[in-house]
Each structure stands twice: as structure tokens, then as C-alpha cells.
Amino acid sequence: MKIEELTIKKINTGLLKKEFSAVEICKAYLTQIKKRDKEISAFLTVSEEMALSLAKKVDEQISEKKEISMISGIPAAIKDNILVEGLKCTASSKILENYTAPYDATVIKKLKNQGVVILGKTNMDEFAMGSSTENSAYFTTKNPHDLKRVPGGSSGGSAAAVAGNLCVFALGSDTGGSIRQPASFCGVVGLKPTYGAVSRYGLMAFASSLDQIGPLAKTVDDCQIVFEEISGKDKMDSTSLEIPKVESGNLEIGKLKLGVPKEYFVKGMDAKVEKIIKEAIKKYEEMGARVEEISLPNAEYALACYYIIAPAEASANLARYDGIKYGYSVADENENANLLDVYLKSRGGGFGDEVRRRIMLGTYTLSSGYYDAYYLRAQKVRTLIKNDFEKAFKSVDAILTPVSPTPAFKIGEKTKDPLTMYLSDIFTISINLAGLPAISLPAGKVDGLPVGLQIIGNYFEEEKIFKIGKILEKNA
């Protein structure tokens, strides 16, 4: 069987029928990484030894006729801001260059318990701040569809690893679009779960009220399988929740009501991308779904609101990298450095430009005198954005939008101007502010480059958006 065609279910069936062993599958992926990752550069760390020993355990269980789960023996890649015990975890930052994770994140514990084979850690924008992986302190990951282009970000390594068939699925994190935008750029499926659906314990915090871990895979079905394995309440994360059983309603396509927000077809959007999204929406309509125009009037404030709230939370979360507790420290090089020097020089030398920019923005908006005008006001706008969605979901089952206004851009194209980089998240950010689930799935191609459709669901209606996604996937 060709590696490009493997899915979780196909590997599971093959393992049970003894067509191949978990070690053989693992080796096939390790070989693929050796061959292709030289040009893609998706991985920061390849954990060959750990992967082979996890795969061996699965083979032992099979030979002892023990029951294995659907994801046993499935090779996966993990974004480098999620802790895997014993592996380096850098968040693509110099400040954590020599940091080794002392424990497993809850999602990793869950995956390991089910026999998932962890192949390694993937490249990202430093501390998940960015949309292209160009903010990695190590190297830029290339888009497997065109090596001159970015894979998106910040989970660009994870998306490129799936698209390049270097793993079956990957985990990413999404604070403002970091799973969905790279999924769209790399032509894979990516889910940002409902806030609280997946434990954040062991995820390096960027903006805690927005961050969620989610899967990237080749198919909606694979994404769903992984999501079901990693979700659920965790006592180590008080914001996590047991997923309430939401009646996914009658999902006959004839009764499906889909909303298309008029504010999402904006000036400056690539006309070819718009055409593909409109065609995908039309497909749903032709199959019998009712498509109606809706309005999210506060959507235009989402970007401004996010770039106040996310840096504010980041400035607080990143205060822990102080050159004392762990990570890079000038005190290691200079015994005579005084305390202030240790703080300032370790942080100044350890963090990259974008991270420093966000810390400064966040510190400014939180400082007394500015707090009310910026942070407090942004929180109020956040509520308005959330209310818009709540109103919309009274009349529609799901909302369809583009993921990104353009396909993957060229490496270097936006690095000079942070504002144009921020704009590439214009369609994904409001979903994090509202805490809703959304999936990005391939809708077509523009000049050979993939374009993703975003399906936004109501709280905890992941199952519904998976079903709606599968309809398009089947009819692509």
C-alpha cells in the first residue's frame, strides 16, 4: 500500500489482518522523513528510538491477541509547544534550545496510552506567534506543494508533515488560526476544537483564553478519530470540560441550514480563492442544503481585538522565561552578571523579534492608564463578537467561510511588514475569540495551491461540522 493512501482506519485494518506490523509502518514513515524532510524541514526533532519502541509495544499486544485501539500503531507528529516526556521542547525559541520536557502533556498521555507512535516534534513560529513558520528561531518549513512557499503557521511543521506524508496525523495548537490556516495552505484537514474541549495541560501557554490543541490529518474521518481520543475533562486543566452530548440534529442534507456571513467576502481577497469558496458553498446548495446570507457585524473588529488580548495574555505567560528558573540564561556565560542583567539580557537574547514585539504590545495595553482604553475595551468587543455568533446559530446549523484570503504566500513575502502578516488570520481569529469549533478542509486549488473552506459550528458541535465536512469531501 502507498504511504499517500494510508489513513488511520486502513492502518488499523492492516495491523489486525497482519498485512504489516506497527514497526514496519513506523520504519516506512521514518524512511519517508529521511528522504523528504531534507527539503520540507517540518521536523525539529525526530524521535526514532521512542517511535520504534512504541511501535514494538503495539506489535507485542497484537501478537498476544490483546485488543488494540483504532489509533494503536499510528505514526504521529507533535507541534513543538506540546510536552513529550524526554524529548526536547523548544516552541521554536532559542530561549528553550536546551529544554527537555519533564512530563507528558495530557493529550500525549492519552495518545501514548492508546499506542500512538510519536515520530517527533514539528517546527512552528516561535511560541506560536506567526502565520508562516518564518518566526521559528531554527529554520523555515517549506510548503510540500511548492517549496518556495510557506506552509502557513504557526503549526506549519505539523501541516507540512501531514501533507508530505511524513506522518498520518499531527497535533497543532490554534490561538487565532494556527491549525486551520496551515491546514488550508497545505491542503489537509485541521480542527480547532471548542475552547475547553481538549486539555491544555502540557501545552506551552501563548494566550490562555484562546489556545486549543487540535488534530491535523488527511481526512475528516482521521481528524474526528484523533479528536475523540484527545478530548474530555482533565483535572489538570480547570478550563477543560466534559463534552456535553449535543444532539447533532437531523443532518439530512435537505434540512441543513448553512450561513454565509456577508462580512467575510472582503476587499483585498484573492478573486480565485473567493471563486473556489463560492463553488464549494454552491455544491452544498445543489445537494439540497439551504444556504442563507447572515451578518456578523462585529467581525471587522476581530483582528484589532485579538491583537490586544493575545499579546496581553502572552506578556503575562512569557514572564516565566526569566533566565533563572529554566531555559537560556546569560548567568551561565557570565558569573558576574547582576540580577537585572540576567532578566534583561536572557530575555533580550533568547526571544526573537516577533515575540519581543508581542510582549511589548501586551505590556503596554495592560499598563495602568491604558488598561481601560485597550484591554477592557477589547474584552467588551470580544463579547459582542461572541454574541453575533450566538445570534447566527439560532437560525443556522453551521457557518461557511474562507480560511484565508490568499493561498500560501512566498517565503519572505510578508516578513518585512508584520501588519500584512496579521491580516492573513482575518477569517480565523473571531472563532477563537468566541471559543467556537471550526474545521478547515480542502475545497480546491488555485494555480496548484490548496485552498481551504472553513466550517464553523456551535459550541461542542464538532460532530456536526465533521458530518458537514464529510459531505464536501465525498463530493469534491
Ligand code: GLN
Ligand atoms: N497568526 C496568529 C498570531 O500570530 C495566530 C497564531 C496562533 O493561532 N497560534 O498570533
